[in-house]
């Protein structure tokens with residue numbers, strides 16, 4: 001046997017260094033959650049979260065610290081950056097799903113005010129809307145003129161934009177190796193078929209989920225502040241401040257990474273679509289380098305719909321069965337992910353529920369549309385729709401109510417308590433039609449439906465956080481993280497203020513600059529589990545260091561000193577107190593700086609969630625009115641309860657919009673997207689929002705866990721089930737629109753308008 | 757309709773072209789006004805032949821701006837006044853989302869659907885004009901307190917719609933609030949907290965707060 005240590009940890013141990021431990025972490029790569037094992041220092045003197053009852057700021061409702069900047073218009077987003085001599089960039093898109101193109105650069109450069117036209121990978125395009133050229137001009141209007149004037153010869157190539165077209169015998173080739181990719185199977189098909197044959201109730205159905213768009217209100221884009229020198233600043237609307245360096249944008253400017261600062265002070269929504277700065281980031285740098293002047297390059301709304309990503313569509317065929325006592329016994333499913341030229345997302349079936357025997361075949365079907373990107377809980381809402389519908393169909397066949405049936409197939413008791421809580425919130429106990437449609441005389445029927453979710457990402461060492469305390473007591477915390485609107489800036493300040501026993505406004509959180517330190521991208525609900533421990537660690541070290549210095553000056557034992565409400569107190573001589581600022585004068589002219597890193601014990605992983613929807617269906621018009629949606633979500637220690645409720649509300653709003661309205665519509669004959677604008681792509685507005693009850697599961701006493709994803713997973717499924725429970729129409733394709741409900745009512749002979 | 761889109765798309769046209777007088781289907785009142793203004797022979801825009809300097813009355817002051825006939829009020833605010841007023845946001849540019857809402861003579865309107873030259877002489881209020889120094893208006897204050905904002909990109913538009921409503925009707929009920937805000941989109945899903953914030957702001961205004 002070789003004596004060479006197999007791991008770095010083993011090597012460290014041999015050399016007598018600090019022990020290290022192996023831990024499992026999760027990362028989001030291309031929208032998929034990937035787990036891996038890593039080694040970190042094993043620490044015994046680790047900081048700890050205070051007991052809940054001892055917290056002053058965390059676990060309470062905090063106003064976000066950047067609220068005033070946002071309500072006064074002072075918050076400067078990438079869109080709002082204005083620089084001297086700045087030019088406006090635009091992309092020119094290919095109007096066909098696939099084409100050969102030749103750009104006549106001179107046709108636009110001849111226009112006054114148009115400074116430069118660059119072609120992009122001149123040649124063949126692979127997806128509808130793929131950019132073929134970029135222009136820069138003096139004003140946004142002139143840039144638009146340049147886009148319209150630019151002559152491009154397009155020679156249309158064969159294409160496929162729907163699943164059927166892509167799978168047809170004579171389909172146009174989309175991918176290099178055909179139109180089907182990443183075929184994977186899981187489970188024993190024969191065993192699943194055999195189990196299916198013994199079930200007391202079975203369902204066989206196809207569930208279709210269309211492509212959804214992120215619709216970030218701020219479109220993707222960057223502003224490159226490069227003026228020909230040896231430094232540059234890149235402002236980016238991204239979920240990852242450091243992506244600018246990761247994508248090597250500095251190289252495109254002819255600069256080193258250290259010569260470029262990236263800035264994400266405020267950004268107007270990402271939802272998973274804004275990790276890469278993409279082709280717009282790359283072209284902005286190239287235009288800027290060419291001109292030696294700043295370039296403002298934000299996508300137009302139409303660009304955004306065509307080339308900035310989406311939540312992949314899904315075609316799911318399911319055969320499943322349960323036994324008479326309400327246990328899921330078998331499931332055979334075939335899942336096609338529809339992510340354009342991308343691979344799509346889906347966690348596989350069965351989803352969350354325990355099924356005795358199952359088989360899955362999952363694959364990607366490629367089309368000539370832009371690639372899907374991560375979108376809040378990538379793949380999970382799609383899987384939820386098929387799974388929750390299947391569960392509901394079986395429960396109904398067996399005459400068991402949806403709540404009871406779910407509990408029989410969910411092992412974790414956390415789900416049971418959460419389901420009970422949401423059931424109570426929507427009035428389940430008094431609901432007359434628990435097992436079947438509303439048979440009252442009223443034309444308007446009432447229904448309740450349920451859904452559950454899960455999310456499992458963990459933290460990992462990704463952030464380095466700095467806390468600075470000045471001799472005047474000023475406290476600053478710096479991190480290269482970003483706030484997507486989730487409230488990151490606020491909890492960064494709050495963790496430090498909590499630890500130092502100061503009011504929230506005594507701590508300034510500076511984030512969104514690459515020079516403020518390493519940080520991970522905000523995706524997969526990983527910001528809190530990666531960042532919060534590092535902030536806590538830095539704050540903890542700052543507290544220890546401040547007390548040590550004060551103890552020196554006072555000649556006291558630091559272990560006998562404590563911070564309490566903005567003062568340093570001596571535990572045995574409580575009358576001897578020093579104000580915070582006074583105490584900090586002991587720090588000397590340089591003050592004090594500490595850095596914090598990830599501490600495994602300060603976070604946790606794996607959350608549950610349950611939702612219930614109560615709806616009314618008008619059986620004359622097919623219209624659905626959402627009455628109430630309740631959610632209970634565990635998230636470990638809530639860093640800011642108000643912001644957690646905002647996250648839950650936000651996820652539910654986005655998911656109900658997905659369920660009821662959203663769909664990318666592509667004409668299969670013409671190969672054009674018919675609703676690539678906000679006038680035609682319908683999303684929920686104020687009139688569509690029901691009462692939402694956002695509950696935090698306080699029985700979860702773990703450390704903080706991110707919850708951007710889980711509450712978006714089951715809402716639309718719960719609504720579909722509620723629609724069935726109300727009127728007996730099972731919708732197996734989204735959106736859950738009234739025309740489909742009408743068709744169902746007519747087919748069932750229950751349309752209030754009589755014979756159709 | 758479909759064919760027109762295909763044509764537009766394959767020839768590289770933009771929907772905004774209709775603002776220059778090509779017509780279009782009016783969906784919102786401000787949109788209707790913009791289209792009519794553009795077609796009205798007496799409209800300032802019809803007289804203009806190129807960029808001209810105009811004076812816009814914004815937030816109680818007068819701001820000079822050089823605008824083209826096609827320059828929208830939104831683009832004028834964001835790009836053509838100095839310093840630029842970027843609080844008002846561009847999201848859809850076609851009167852569908854409300855992010856660009858400003859008050860014109862006290863009424864909420866979509867700034868992307870108005871031509872700058874057509875609002876010369878009218879009193880425009882933007883999000884930058886709501887606070888009094890460091891003192892937030894009751895609506896701004898309530899948005900902060902109730903967390904009626906997340907990413908904040910829709911927030912200026914919501915604030916202007918809510919301010920327009922409450923200045924006219926401080927006792928607006930929940931239904932009226934929803935209706936007044938139904939021309940504004942929020943993708944972060946802050947609507948439940950926005951409804952609470954507007955109700956709270958109404959309460960404060962009725963109690964005589966600033």
Ligand code: FES
Pocket residue numbers: 845846847848849850851852853854855856857866867868869
């Ligand atoms: S930007 Fe004006 S309504 Fe959307």
Ligand code: FES
Pocket residue numbers: 217268269485905906907908909910911941942943944945946
């Ligand atoms: S707060 Fe982000 S869109 Fe409303």
